[in-house]
Amino acid sequence: MTDATLIDRIRDRAARISVIGQGYVGLPLAVEFARAGFSVNGLDTDLDRVTALNSGRSYSPDVESDDLAALLRAGRYEATADLSVLEASDVVIICVPTPLRKSKDPDISYVVAAAEAAAARFRPGQLVVLESTTYPGTTEELLLPMFQARGATIGKDLFVAFSPERIDPGNPTFKARDIPKVVGGVTPVCTRLAAALYRLIVPLVHEVSSPKIAELAKLYENVFRNVNIALANEFSLMCQRLGVSTKEVIDAAATKPFGFMPFYPGPGIGGHCIPVDPLYLAWTMRLRGYEARFIALGDEINRAMPDHVVELVADGLNDRRRAVNGARILTLGVAYKRGIGDIRESPALEILASLRKRGAEVAYVDPYVASIALDGAVLKAVELTDGELAAADCVLILTDHPEFDYRRIVETAAFVVDTRNATWGIPAPAGRILRF
Numbered sequence: 001m002t003d004a005t006l007i008d009r010i011r012d013r014a015a016r017i018s019v020i021g022q023g024y025v026g027l028p029l030a031v032e033f034a035r036a037g038f039s040v041n042g043l044d045t046d047l048d049r050v051t052a053l054n055s056g057r058s059y060s061p062d063v064e065s066d067d068l069a070a071l072l073r074a075g076r077y078e079a080t081a082d083l084s085v086l087e088a089s090d091v092v093i094i095c096v097p098t099p100l101r102k103s104k105d106p107d108i109s110y111v112v113a114a115a116e117a118a119a120a121r122f123r124p125g126q127l128v129v130l131e132s133t134t135y136p137g138t139t140e141e142l143l144l145p146m147f148q149a150r151g152a153t154i155g156k157d158l159f160v161a162f163s164p165e166r167i168d169p170g171n172p173t174f175k176a177r178d179i180p181k182v183v184g185g186v187t188p189v190c191t192r193l194a195a196a197l198y199r200l201i202v203p204l205v206h207e208v209s210s211p212k213i214a215e216l217a218k219l220y221e222n223v224f225r226n227v228n229i230a231l232a233n234e235f236s237l238m239c240q241r242l243g244v245s246t247k248e249v250i251d252a253a254a255t256k257p258f259g260f261m262p263f264y265p266g267p268g269i270g271g272h273c274i275p276v277d278p279l280y281l282a283w284t285m286r287l288r289g290y291e292a293r294f295i296a297l298g299d300e301i302n303r304a305m306p307d308h309v310v311e312l313v314a315d316g317l318n319d320r321r322r323a324v325n326g327a328r329i330l331t332l333g334v335a336y337k338r339g340i341g342d343i344r345e346s347p348a349l350e351i352l353a354s355l356r357k358r359g360a361e362v363a364y365v366d367p368y369v370a371s372i373a374l375d376g377a378v379l380k381a382v383e384l385t386d387g388e389l390a391a392a393d394c395v396l397i398l399t400d401h402p403e404f405d406y407r408r409i410v411e412t413a414a415f416v417v418d419t420r421n422a423t424w425g426i427p428a429p430a431g432r433i434l435r436f
């Protein structure tokens with residue numbers, strides 16, 4: 001099959017698409033393509049996920065179970081763990097995790113496994129797109145050789161591109177279909193094909209000259225967020241020492257209509273992207289003898305925030321003649337951000353473990369997270385009741401979930417540490433709330 005045939009199959013929605021990895025990124029993407037009229041296979045190694053998806057149960061905040069069920073019924077979407085579907089696919093999109101090893105170096109093993117699976121079943125005329133966030137050079141240095149070793153000629157009988165995923169799970173305004181895509185193919189034909197595909201599901205496709213540009217664009221976006229969050233976090237340490245509210249300062253600065261974008265402090269950073277991706281770039285640069293200083297500093301400041309929160313709790317309890325040891329601390333939210341149940345890299349885990357190590361009796365409320373593993377034990381979520389609020393020596397807000405009734409929390413709790421400024425504007429007696 002030539003590129004002309006493939007582009008026709010894409011435009012006619014006759015191309016079969018396989019999306020490898022059906023997590024926060026892969027599932028909404030697969031659903032968008034199915035919605036656009038394609039036949040899509042959602043591949044995943046997790047059999048429980050495959051079973052859940054095939055029975056119409058979505059675990060993604062961005063995919064409604066009803067929509068998934070309708071696509072299943074229409075025969076446009078099917079989840080599977082069977083790699084043989086790759087042979088019949090015209091398009092293979094890879095959306096597998098890219099975490100860090102304990103050493104903070106990139107763990108690229110999932111990408112290698114997924115790309116190996118696709119390369120082993122390579123058929124001339126396929127388009128392969130990598131979407132996982134990764135270090136610059138992955139597409140051309142890691143993926144290409146796997147396919148070339150199977151006889152593929154890139155740009156002639158196999159088309160390869162990198163297109164970073166920018167989804168923000170749980171964001172009510174911007175879903176996958178609302179976010180422009182950046183596409184960088186290995187050759188101009190590869191870019192053209194991948195761009196033609198994505199144009200069918202997003203409002204804008206921005207073509208760049210190579211996969212490396214696209215890989216770096218994604219990393220720059222996330223370094224930008226990481227560094228700006230670190231700046232807001234450090235700013236909050238300064239404001240605290242100056243006895244003023246960081247939020248009030250940032251809100252005031254944010255009235256400038258140009259040249260400023262507000263970022264707010266918090267208990268640290270979490271999720272699969274912001275704490276992780278910058279270190280992929282730092283690692284690459286270190287191999288080239290360059291130390292990425294902004295990334296190192298941002299990482300250092302953000303990773304110190306959980307300790308700062310623990311200190312704030314300890315100081316606040318101390319002011320009330322209470323020790324952390326023996327205090328009951330009710331944590332509101334353990335997910336790394338509001339409105340979702342993702343606890344990957346969540347600073348809450350470190351904060352709860354640290355408080356418990358100091359002898360605190362910790363409990364948590366999170367409508368999205370039924371239980372967490374803490375020091376090898378399982379901690380189950382409790383209900384947010386007036387009894388729980390009143391019994392706590394400290395109520396610690398770590399995630400500003402929209403479901404929480406902040407007024408009730410402020411009125412019922414004796415002492416609140418609010419790391420998200422979720423109680424902003426709610427009147428309280430002096431000293432009852434410690435805000436960032």
Ligand SMILES: NC(=O)c1ccc[n+]([C@@H]2O[C@H](COP(=O)([O-])OP(=O)(O)OC[C@H]3O[C@@H](n4cnc5c(N)ncnc54)[C@H](O)[C@@H]3O)[C@@H](O)[C@H]2O)c1
Pocket residue numbers: 020021022023024025026043044045046049095096097098110113114131132133134165166167168169272273
């Ligand atoms: N979560 C986000 O907000 C977000 C946003 C933009 C980009 N990204 C990037 O997208 C990528 C995927 O992230 P995610 O959050 O969707 O991860 P996830 O953990 O939610 O999902 C990954 C899925 O891939 C499956 N998987 C792993 N190896 C596989 C294999 N060899 N074959 C088939 N399935 C396999 C896992 O079982 C899992 O279901 C990462 O590189 C991440 O950095 C994530």
